[in-house]
Amino acid sequence: xxxxxxxxxxxxxxxxxxxxxxxxxxxxxxxxxxxxxxxxxxxxxxxxxxxxxxxxxxxxxxxxxxxxxxxxxxxxxxxxxxxxxxxxxxxxxxxxxxxxxxxxxxxxxxxxxxxxxxxxxxxxxxxxxxxxxxxxxxxxxxxxxxxxxxxxxxxxxxxxxxxxxxxxxxxxxxxxxxxxxxxxxxxxxxxxxxxxxxxxxxxxxxxxxxxxxxxxxxxxxxxxxxxxxxxxxxxxxxxxxxxxxxxxxxxxxxxxxxxxxxxxxxxxxxxxx
Amino acid sequence: xxxxxxxxxxxxxxxxxxxxxxxxxxxxxxxxxxxxxxxxxxxxxxxxxxxxxxxxxxxxxxxxxxxxxxxxxxxxxxxxxxxxxxxxxxxxxxxxxxxxxxxxxxxxxxxxxxxxxxxxxxxxxxxxxxxxxxxxxxxxxxxxxxxxxxxxxxxxxxxxxxxxxxxxxxxxxxxxxxxxxxxxxxxxxxxxxxxxx
Amino acid sequence: xxxxxxxxxxxxxxxxxxxxxxxxxxxxxxxxxxxxxxxxxxxxxxxxxxxxxxxxxxxxxxxxxxxxxxxxxxxxxxxxxxxxxxxxxxxxxxxxxxxxxxxxxxxxxxxxxxxxxxxxxxxxxxxxxxxxxxxxxxxxxxx
Numbered sequence: 001x002x003x004x005x006x007x008x009x010x011x012x013x014x015x016x017x018x019x020x021x022x023x024x025x026x027x028x029x030x031x032x033x034x035x036x037x038x039x040x041x042x043x044x045x046x047x048x049x050x051x052x053x054x055x056x057x058x059x060x061x062x063x064x065x066x067x068x069x070x071x072x073x074x075x076x077x078x079x080x081x082x083x084x085x086x087x088x089x090x091x092x093x094x095x096x097x098x099x100x101x102x103x104x105x106x107x108x109x110x111x112x113x114x115x116x117x118x119x120x121x122x123x124x125x126x127x128x129x130x131x132x133x134x135x136x137x138x139x140x141x142x143x144x145x146x147x148x149x150x151x152x153x154x155x156x157x158x159x160x161x162x163x164x165x166x167x168x169x170x171x172x173x174x175x176x177x178x179x180x181x182x183x184x185x186x187x188x189x190x191x192x193x194x195x196x197x198x199x200x201x202x203x204x205x206x207x208x209x210x211x212x213x214x215x216x217x218x219x220x221x222x223x224x225x226x227x228x229x230x231x232x233x234x235x236x237x238x239x240x241x242x243x244x245x246x247x248x249x250x251x252x253x254x255x256x257x258x259x260x261x262x263x264x265x266x267x268x269x270x271x272x273x
Numbered sequence: 274x275x276x277x278x279x280x281x282x283x284x285x286x287x288x289x290x291x292x293x294x295x296x297x298x299x300x301x302x303x304x305x306x307x308x309x310x311x312x313x314x315x316x317x318x319x320x321x322x323x324x325x326x327x328x329x330x331x332x333x334x335x336x337x338x339x340x341x342x343x344x345x346x347x348x349x350x351x352x353x354x355x356x357x358x359x360x361x362x363x364x365x366x367x368x369x370x371x372x373x374x375x376x377x378x379x380x381x382x383x384x385x386x387x388x389x390x391x392x393x394x395x396x397x398x399x400x401x402x403x404x405x406x407x408x409x410x411x412x413x414x415x416x417x418x419x420x421x422x423x424x425x426x427x428x429x430x431x432x433x434x435x436x437x438x439x440x441x442x443x444x445x446x447x448x449x450x451x452x453x454x455x456x457x458x459x460x461x462x463x464x465x466x467x468x469x470x
Numbered sequence: 471x472x473x474x475x476x477x478x479x480x481x482x483x484x485x486x487x488x489x490x491x492x493x494x495x496x497x498x499x500x501x502x503x504x505x506x507x508x509x510x511x512x513x514x515x516x517x518x519x520x521x522x523x524x525x526x527x528x529x530x531x532x533x534x535x536x537x538x539x540x541x542x543x544x545x546x547x548x549x550x551x552x553x554x555x556x557x558x559x560x561x562x563x564x565x566x567x568x569x570x571x572x573x574x575x576x577x578x579x580x581x582x583x584x585x586x587x588x589x590x591x592x593x594x595x596x597x598x599x600x601x602x603x604x605x606x607x608x609x610x611x612x613x
Contacts, residue, residue, distance in 0.1 A: 057606050071612050072613070073612045074609075074610070074611070157613060158612060204609045210610075211609045213602075213606045215602065215605050221601050222598040222602075223599070229602075240602050306519075310516055314512050317511045318508065319507070321511040322508075325508070334510070334511060338514055338518045341515045342522055345522060405497075405501050406505050428498065428499060428502040429502055456494060456495055456498060459494075460491075460494045460498075470490075470494050470496070
């Protein structure tokens with residue numbers, strides 16, 4: 001017990017010494033620090049030169065240069081707290097700025113993991129790296145130079161999704177049980193249109209930070225990396241996510257067409273254009 | 274009887290596509306739905322282009338749809354004092370304002386419509402017009418609301434200054450002034466991103 | 471707004487502008503012109519108008535889906551509300567289609583052949599994965 005009694009004064013001393021010597025003190029709770037920094041960034045105009053490389057989802061040019069940092073993923077804070085471990089360390093300088101390096105790792109290693117470099121003074125993202133389960137970098141962005149941020153006239157709102165057990169129940173009632181990788185939960189259902197303005201339905205699942213999208217559509221889509229497509233006889237399901245193909249195939253394999261959608265979607269596919 | 278085959282030609286009525294707006298309005302008022310459909314085909318794309326820059330991509334389809342339904346219902350009361358296009362723009366703007374009152378938070382995508390990313394706006398890509406289009410969209414979202422509205426009506430809606438003044442219910446001079454300021458603001462932003470004419 | 475008072479001092483028309491301003495104005499106009507119109511808007515509006523005219527009876531599968539959803543307990547309602555809204559949107563689209571299909575079937579056999587062709591080919595057509603990836607991109611955007 002005596003050791004514990006000593007702990008507080010020792011920590012206090014360390015802090016005072018660190019502050020006196022201007023040694024940076026790392027954020028005590030890295031996840032809270034990450035969330036607060038994103039909120040902070042939502043209220044700022046930040047411009048500079050950002051280099052970006054994206055291999056998933058694939059696009060024409062993997063490399064691009066942009067003038068500001070990409071939007072963060074939508075967050076499900078409950079799942080972030082449940083499913084992720086976040087560590088902090090001193091990061092390399094980015095665009096001449098001191099950083100904290102945050103490493104976010106999901107409990108389910110099949111899901112992608114993220115590394116963020118946060119500006120220590122301005123509390124915003126200076127660089128990000130997303131790696132898939134194999135360890136390949138599928139997305140990265142990094143400021144090469146950055147201007148001093150200014151306050152936005154109108155804050156952006158950071159998308160924070162909530163768990164919706166009743167929605168999950170409702171969807172299960174419509175399509176039966178389905179498989180999602182550990183840690184992922186259904187968070188949203190939306191209509192969308194696909195090629196030729198045909199109606200489809202999006203189901204979105206999240207593990208707190210990454211998303212898996214399931215699309216029920218009247219048409220197929222091209223087969224490609226990190227994309228599973230399954231014929232539901234009358235409609236199709238597409239599953240897209242930064243996970244191994246086998247995981248996506250397993251999700252697709254577990255899905256049935258929504259009870260009332262089959263008729264609807266086949267109706268759509270034969271409608272005049 | 275000469276025995277010769279006689280073919281009588283009845284002059285065909287002019288195709289709807291050839292009629293002016295005023296004539297189509299008249300036919301539509303008499304209940305010819307195809308005439309109103311022709312007005313839709315003629316004006317909906319421009320009105321959509323205007324609405325998109327005011328309420329954002331997601332809402333613009335609904336706005337234009339509402340505007341035409343409102344116009345269709347109000348057609349008997351349309352006296353033809355204004356041009357149809359001016360009238361439709363006014364209705365569309367009203368629908369935009371109604372949407373914005375209903376969903377004040379949806380304006381966010383106007384603040385940063387493409388998260389600048391989709392634009393890939395960099396000095397490196399200055400010469401590519403593809404990027405200039407995106408850059409212009411991004412710049413438009415950043416300028417004063419009144420200037421943007423005026424610019425959008427005139428450039429995207431292809432209206433003359435007088436019609437824009439009528440729609441916005443301001444003096445002609447104000448429209449000219451706002452248009453110049455819109456251009457100046459856009460120029461400042463685009464120059465800052467490395468674009469030159 | 472004091473801009474009204476500044477009108478006289480503000481240069482107004484293109485002819486009065488400096489060459490540099492004129493070239494900027496031309497560039498802006500040219501760029502606007504080059505932005506393609508959204509070709510989905512005309513069919514959307516025409517569909518809505520048809521609905522307005524015909525007041526198509528409401529019997530789509532979505533209607534049944536919705537009425538099933540509406541019978542959920544009150545406590546479920548908040549959670550289901552966004553879905554219902556999404557489905558209502560869908561239902562509206564279905565009704566538009568129904569309106570157009572009804573007219574269309576009555577109109578011409580030639581067009582029926584087109585429908586048959588579409589019915590045969592549409593479900594089996596596969597394309598590139600752009601649609602799928604854009605669904606992912608949309609879902610992955612957090613502001």
